[in-house]
Amino acid sequence: MSDEYDNNKSYQAQSSEVMDGSTGSVNPDIDYVRPAEVGEQDLYHGHSFIEKWVFCQDAKVIGVQYFLTAVFTGIVGLILSWLMRLQLGFPELAGFMTAEHYYQFVTMHGMIMVVYFLTALFLGGFGNYLIPLMVGARDMVFPYVNMLSFWMFFVAVAVLMASFFVPGGPTGAGWTLYPPQTILEGTPGSGMGILLMLISLSLFVIGFTMGGLNYMITILQARTRGMTLMRMPLTVWGIFTATVLAMLAFPALLVSAIMMTLDKVLQTSFFMPTILKAGEVLEYGGGSPILFQHLFWFFGHPEVYIVALPAFGIVSDLISVHARKNIFGYRMMVWAIVGIGGLSFFVWAHHMYVSGMNPWFGFFFATTTLIIAVPTAMKVYNWILTLWRGNIRINTVMLWCLGFIVTFVNGGITGIFLGNVSVDVPLSDTYFVIAHFHMVMGIAPLMVIMGAVYHWFPLVAGKMLHEGLGKWHFWITFLGAYSIYFPMHYLGFIGVPRRYFEMYDSPYMTSAVGMNEFISIAAFIVGAAQFILVFNIIKTLKTGKKAEQNPWKANSLEWYTSTVPPEHGNFGERLPVVHRWPYDFSVPGAKDDFIPQTTAPSEVIHTEVEKT
Amino acid sequence: MHAGIIFLLVIIGSVLFHIFTPWYWTDIASNWGGMDDTITLTFWVGGGVFVAVCLFMIYCVFRYSHKEDRRAEYKPEDKKLEKILTWATTLGVCALLAPGLIIWNQYVNVPKNAIEVDVMAWQWGWQYRLPGADGKLGTTQVRNIADNNPFGINPDDPFGRDDIMVESDVINLENNRPVKILLRSVDVLHNWYVPQFRAKMDAVPGTVTFYWFEPNKVGEYEVLCAEYCGVGHYAMRGGVEVQDKAEYEVWLSEQETFEQLSARYEKLNVDGNKLAKK
Numbered sequence: 034m035s036d037e038y039d040n041n042k043s044y045q046a047q048s049s050e051v052m053d054g055s056t057g058s059v060n061p062d063i064d065y066v067r068p069a070e071v072g073e074q075d076l077y078h079g080h081s082f083i084e085k086w087v088f089c090q091d092a093k094v095i096g097v098q099y100f101l102t103a104v105f106t107g108i109v110g111l112i113l114s115w116l117m118r119l120q121l122g123f124p125e126l127a128g129f130m131t132a133e134h135y136y137q138f139v140t141m142h143g144m145i146m147v148v149y150f151l152t153a154l155f156l157g158g159f160g161n162y163l164i165p166l167m168v169g170a171r172d173m174v175f176p177y178v179n180m181l182s183f184w185m186f187f188v189a190v191a192v193l194m195a196s197f198f199v200p201g202g203p204t205g206a207g208w209t210l211y212p213p214q215t216i217l218e219g220t221p222g223s224g225m226g227i228l229l230m231l232i233s234l235s236l237f238v239i240g241f242t243m244g245g246l247n248y249m250i251t252i253l254q255a256r257t258r259g260m261t262l263m264r265m266p267l268t269v270w271g272i273f274t275a276t277v278l279a280m281l282a283f284p285a286l287l288v289s290a291i292m293m294t295l296d297k298v299l300q301t302s303f304f305m306p307t308i309l310k311a312g313e314v315l316e317y318g319g320g321s322p323i324l325f326q327h328l329f330w331f332f333g334h335p336e337v338y339i340v341a342l343p344a345f346g347i348v349s350d351l352i353s354v355h356a357r358k359n360i361f362g363y364r365m366m367v368w369a370i371v372g373i374g375g376l377s378f379f380v381w382a383h384h385m386y387v388s389g390m391n392p393w394f395g396f397f398f399a400t401t402t403l404i405i406a407v408p409t410a411m412k413v414y415n416w417i418l419t420l421w422r423g424n425i426r427i428n429t430v431m432l433w434c435l436g437f438i439v440t441f442v443n444g445g446i447t448g449i450f451l452g453n454v455s456v457d458v459p460l461s462d463t464y465f466v467i468a469h470f471h472m473v474m475g476i477a478p479l480m481v482i483m484g485a486v487y488h489w490f491p492l493v494a495g496k497m498l499h500e501g502l503g504k505w506h507f508w509i510t511f512l513g514a515y516s517i518y519f520p521m522h523y524l525g526f527i528g529v530p531r532r533y534f535e536m537y538d539s540p541y542m543t544s545a546v547g548m549n550e551f552i553s554i555a556a557f558i559v560g561a562a563q564f565i566l567v568f569n570i571i572k573t574l575k576t577g578k579k580a581e582q583n584p585w586k587a588n589s590l591e592w593y594t595s596t597v598p599p600e601h602g603n604f605g606e607r608l609p610v611v612h613r614w615p616y617d618f619s620v621p622g623a624k625d626d627f628i629p630q631t632t633a634p635s636e637v638i639h640t641e642v643e644k645t
Numbered sequence: 646m647h648a649g650i651i652f653l654l655v656i657i658g659s660v661l662f663h664i665f666t667p668w669y670w671t672d673i674a675s676n677w678g679g680m681d682d683t684i685t686l687t688f689w690v691g692g693g694v695f696v697a698v699c700l701f702m703i704y705c706v707f708r709y710s711h712k713e714d715r716r717a718e719y720k721p722e723d724k725k726l727e728k729i730l731t732w733a734t735t736l737g738v739c740a741l742l743a744p745g746l747i748i749w750n751q752y753v754n755v756p757k758n759a760i761e762v763d764v765m766a767w768q769w770g771w772q773y774r775l776p777g778a779d780g781k782l783g784t785t786q787v788r789n790i791a792d793n794n795p796f797g798i799n800p801d802d803p804f805g806r807d808d809i810m811v812e813s814d815v816i817n818l819e820n821n822r823p824v825k826i827l828l829r830s831v832d833v834l835h836n837w838y839v840p841q842f843r844a845k846m847d848a849v850p851g852t853v854t855f856y857w858f859e860p861n862k863v864g865e866y867e868v869l870c871a872e873y874c875g876v877g878h879y880a881m882r883g884g885v886e887v888q889d890k891a892e893y894e895v896w897l898s899e900q901e902t903f904e905q906l907s908a909r910y911e912k913l914n915v916d917g918n919k920l921a922k923k
Contacts, residue, residue, distance in 0.1 A: 132876050207873045213850060214833035219768050219875035306851025307787045309767070309831040314788055322834060322849055356709075358717035362727055387836065389828070389847045389854035392753040396746055403742045410734045411727070413698060418726075420705035422718035427648050427710050435652065435702060442698050446691035449738075453745035455752055456683050459670075459843040462836060462871040508651070519659060523668040528840025530871045533879040539867050541671050541840065548668065619717035626716055643721050 064633040066259040066610050074171050074255070076602055088184070090176035091601045092247075095183045096162030097493070102183075103154040106190055110145040111560050113138040122553025124535065132534040133221040136205030139532060140222075141197075143208030144230070147336065148237060149190060151478055155343040156241070156279065157186060159485060160248050160272045162493070166591035167269050169257025169609050171602045173247040182247070185240025189233045196222070196229035204230045207532060209333070212304040212325050213317075216297040219310075228297065231290045238287045241279060248276040257590075259611035263367065264630070266589045266615045267360060270367050271346020274374040275339045281378070282335035289328040296320070323390050330381035337474050338377040342370055344481040345412055348437050350615070351484050352416055354587045355431040356423030357626050359616035362415045369408040369415075376405045386457045395454040402452035406445070413442055424619065424626070429503030430585075433484030436511040437477050444473025447522060465525020468518045476514045483510070486566070491580035492591060495598050496573050506565040513559035517552050524548065588629045589615040617642060649706040656699045663692070674841040674862035674887070676823075679748045681843070687741055694737070752844070755857040759823035762816060765796060766828070766835035766848045769877035771868060772796070773816040777807025777902055787831055787850075793910035797831075798903055808903045814868075815884035819893040823859040836872035839885055847872045860887040 079085035089095060116138050120127040161179070165172050173179045196203040205221030206214060214220045215227055222230075252265070252273045265273075292303040296317075304325040305317035353360040360366060382390060382398040416438055425431060447469040451457045460466065483506070490498050527541050536542040583592040595605030609631045617628035622640040634642075673681060709717075763774035763782055774796050776782045783805020789797035795812075798805035811817075818824055828837060828848035838845040846856040868883035888896065901909075 132879065136873075136876060136878075205876070211834055211873070214873070214875050217833060217875075219833070219877070221876060308833075308850055309787050309790055319851075321851065323852075356717065357711070359719065359721050361720075362722050364722070365727055387846050389849040389852065392749075395749050395753070399742065399745060399749065403738045406738050407731065407734050410694075411731060414727075414730050417698060417702050417705065418723075420702060420709065422720075423705065423709050424711050424715050424717040425706065425709050427706065432648060435648070435706065438702055439652065439655065439699055442695050446695050449691055449741060450684065450687050453683070453687065453741060455680055455745050455748035456687060458752065458845060459677070459680050459684070459840075461845070462838070512651075512655070515655060519662065520668075523666050526670045527668055528671060528838075528869075530838065530869055532873040535879050539869075545668060616721070618719075620719050621716075641719070643719070 064612065064635050066612065069258050069608075073608070074174070076172055077176065078601055088180055090172070090180050092161045092165050092173045092176065092179060093493075093599065093601075093603075095179055096158050096160070098183050099153055099157030099161060099186065100159075102187060102190055103150050103158055106145050106193075107150040107154070109194070110142050110150055111563065113142040113145070115557060115560055117142065118553040118556040120534065122550045133202070133205060135534045136207070136532070137203050137221050137226075140205050140207055141193075141203050145193070146475065147208065147340070148234070149193065151340045151474070152241075152279075152336070153186060154482060155340060155478070156248065156272060156276060157183065157244055159268070159343060159347065160276070161244070162489070163268055163591060164248055164251055164272060165255070166594065166599065166603055167266050167589055168252060168255065169260050169590045169604070169611060170251055170255040171604065171608070174251045174255050175243075175247050178243045179247045182240045182244035185236055185243065189236035189240060192229055192233040192236060196226050196233070199225035199229065201226055209326075209329060210293070211329075212293060212296065212320075212322050213306070213308055216293065216305075217308070217310065217315075228294065231294045231297075234290050235287055238283045238290075241283060245276045245280050248272060249280070257608045257611060260590075260630075263364070264611060264614045267346040267349040267363070267366055267370070268343070269346065270370050271342040271344070271349075274370050275342040278335040278342070278374050278377060279339050282332045282339065285328050286332040289325055289332070292328075293325070323385075323388060326385050326388055327382070327390075330384045331378075333384065334381040335374075335377045337470075338374060340474055340478050342374060344437070344478040345370060347485050348434055348481045349412075349416065349419075350589070351430055351481075351488055352419050352434050353616050353618065354488075354585050355428065355434070356420050356425045357618045358419055358423035359614075359618055360415065361418040361421075362411075363614065363616060365411055366415055369412050372408045373405060376401065376408075380405060380452075383452050383454075383457070386454050387461050399452060399454035403449065406449055406452075409445060413438070413445070429498075429500055429507060430484050430488045432504065432507045432511075433480045433487065436507065437480035437484065440472050440480060440511075440515065441477035443519070444469055444471075444477055448473060459528070460525055462530055463525035464529050464531055465522050467531050468521035468525060471521075472518045476518065479514075480511070483507070483566070488585065489591075490570075490573070491584050491597075493598055494574060495580050496577035497580045497584060498573050499569050499577065502565055502569040502572075506562060506569070509562035509565070510559055513555045513562065517555045517559065520548055521552060586625070586627045587615075588613075588617060588627050590630055593629060593631055613642065649703050649710075652699065652703050652706065656696060656703070660692075660696065663688075671841050672862070673843060674839075674860055674864065674866065675843060676859040676861060677748075677752075677843040679744070679751070683741075683744045683748060686744065690737060690741060752856065755825045755855065756823045759825040759857050760819070761825045761827055762818075763796065763827045763829065764816075764837050764848065766830045766837065766870075766874075768832050768875055769870070769881040771814045771816075771837065771881075771883040773811035773813075775809040775811065775897075775900070776804075777809055779804055779807055782827070783808050783903070785829070790831065793907055794903075796903075806902070806904045809897070809900045810903055810906050811900055814882070815886060817886045817888055817893055817896045818860050820863050820887050820889050821859060821861055822890075823857055825855055825857045828854045828856075833874050834872045835870050835874045835881070837883075838869045838871035839866045840869070841866050845871050860885075863887050863889060 120130050201224045203222050204226040295301040300316050302317045302320035305320040307318045308315045349360050379401045383402045582597050611630045612633050615630050619626045620640045765772045781804040783798045783802040785797045830848040830850040835848040842858045844856050844858045846854050866885040870881035
């Protein structure tokens with residue numbers, strides 16, 4: 034690291050020399066970039082169909098495999114949410130649904146969306162596709178392990194889906210899987226269902242560790258010449274920090290899954306106290322249910338940022354490219370990502386203010402939680418300051434970014450309610466919580482995913498997605514999702530608890546019947562609108578306009594590959610050499626309004642580049 | 646251009662929704678008005694920031710939308726602006742955190758004169774116990790629970806003999822007298838929650854948790870379970886009746902003590918044996 038830093042500094046000195054054109058040169062060769070220290074990676078190119086498209090070692094193919102598998106789970110999660118909304122909005126039409134079904138759908142929807150959809154999509158999907166391209170590498174450093182990572186994920190998904198078909202059905206314990214109820218009768222799927230869930234999660238963690246090692250080491254060790262850490266696109270910073278978090282957080286999930294499996298199968302009592310069930314004292318004693326909650330949220334809170342940080346990074350790049358302006362306060366953005374990542378390990382018990390843990394913890398965790406608001410707010414300011422005095426293209430990609438800002442700020446602010454310990458007391462376990470986390474870690478990251486799909490589709494497929502369809506997709510999704518979750522906060526104010534199959538006749542809850550119907554209708558529409566994208570992709574692949582190279586006029590390396598879409602090995606004969614950060618947009622004196630990262634200082638000698 | 650207008654309508658709509666919403670919190674019936682006040686404060690500060698950020702964003706969309714002949718400004722950093730924003734945000738966060746912590750301090754410190762109410766939860770219902778004339782609850786154990794001892798009171802504990810057993814899922818409370826709710830569960834997690842009192846806490850098997858409040862409005866309230874506890878979670882209801890002192894004492898005098906309950910069961914047992922012998 035220190036070596037990197039020195040190199041960076043000395044390089045900056047050279048460019049400032051160019052800038053003010055001072056006399057007496059320190060180093061006459063302003064384009065100098067330190068030579069590579071290690072030779073190039075040998076790649077194994079697949080020969081058969083199976084090696085090229087199934088058990089493939091190319092990170093780009095693995096990225097697409099991750100993406101498609103995650104989207105499949107996402108569609109399952111979406112259908113489950115429709116069923117839940119049918120029950121909540123129109124119970125008379127959902128006669129086929131019992132309380133058991135409802136709780137199984139709630140549980141599987143939550144777990145699928147958080148772990149198997151969002152995490153896999155951001156890190157496995159975007160991480161695999163973009164990391165080697167953006168840092169100028171030919172592939173991930175361990176391509177074979179990378180392939181195993183995907184197939185482990187694939188098996189994890191298969192085991193998860195299998196739990197729909199076992200006797201008793203999938204677990205209905207809520208995605209948080211709190212013991213003791215999770216493994217006791219009285220909770221749906223407390224037999225085979227929960228076992229398969231725990232096995233699937235363990236497989237996911239194992240597979241994810243293989244992928245995560247690749248992402249981290251590729252970013253640390255395989256960057257091309259001149260690509261210093263402080264010249265990396267924020268997308269890479271976001272994915273990198275999220276991966277570090279995942280490496281530290283997922284083990285907590287793994288051990289809690291193993292302990293719970295033992296409690297279930299061998300009647301150990303890690304999490305199980307003395308329990309009286311149907312008049313019988315069970316063979317448990319001395320365990321602590323709250324211990325599980327600590328372990329779960331020690332994973333669970335960083336998990337929020339494992340999803341959020343890649344989204345932060347990606348959206349920063351999208352905003353910068355489409356506003357034709359450098360990201361405002363790059364260094365602040367990097368340190369905010371790292372700082373949020375670090376702090377995210379000290380806030381977990383804000384999910385547990387009313388869990389029965391020692392209430393004095395509340396003071397500590399409320400303080401750490403609200404401290405996180407500061408770097409997060411800085412990121413928001415920097416996004417809107419990037420728009421300020423920009424030259425903003427209001428295209429589909431930018432619309433998703435703007436939608437992200439609105440939903441993320443909205444959800445971030447309701448987070449201040451819930452983090453602030455005594456304010457959390459009336460709101461916790463109500464619909465306010467549901468509205469908050471869907472807005473901030475459901476809709477907001479989804480906006481980024483969609484923006485990223487429209488942005489990088491020309492790179493992946495070589496064709497431009499249809500703009501008109503894209504805009505319809507955006508507006509229906511944004512307006513629909515906002516009208517689902519904005520009013521839902523008010524159900525929480527009333528005090529409607531979450532995870533209720535039915536409201537019965539409590540006066541303050543029946544007042545919300547109309548709202549529930551409205552929310553359900555909006556949910557059906559928003560879900561259906563996602564198929565506009567599917568249609569758009571199929572249509573584009575068949576008849577779409579061919580994309581020129583670098584259609585958005587971006588600077589980062591993924592747009593400067595030898596072919597579009599990039600082939601295995603990414604950059605043809607020679608790896609690119611990097612001379613600047615990826616945000617040199619609208620530089621005064623430059624011919625175009627963008628200067629690619631590969632452009633040497635001598636090629637743009639008359640520009641007023643402030644920092645490269 | 647129309648994009649900016651739609652975003653603007655969304656923000657205006659959000660503010661109007663908040664002003665005119667028919668859905669808002671229930672009339673408070675306890676001492677935790679401070680929680681409501683902190684929510685209101687957070688709403689104005691946070692809502693203000695939300696509206697300001699979004700309006701600034703919309704302004705940028707109108708003012709700086711793409712023109713071929715224009716260039717964006719090139720200014721990577723502005724240390725002064727970033728510093729001002731950091732400190733302003735820090736200040737705002739502290740202003741919200743302080744009242745939150747002050748109220749939490751009240752929440753975790755139970756007043757000395759609070760009457761203890763033992764709430765026992767199971768799948769899926771509630772039971773209550775009050776201390777007897779000695780003012781102390783007897784110790785309990787899950788293994789002692791039986792028909793004649795629904796709370797599992799240790800039979801040797803002298804404090805337990807006069808404990809008052811409320812054989813109903815409705816508990817009566819005295820108006821304007823602080824209550825310390827002691828929560829126990831015999832099976833899984835539960836949470837004894839009355840929206841009008843604002844307060845809540847999980848009941849955790851294997852341990853006793855607590856919270857307190859002071860009811861200040863006579864009336865009947867519904868108890869909800871606020872922690873998912875299995876398939877009957879949504880149907881796990883109970884009740885609270887807040888009464889004035891005089892009425893409350895009448896109700897209290899009608900309840901059975903643990904000693905009386907044991908005696909009743911013993912008699913039942915003896916009668917049953919007699920019946921069997923005949």
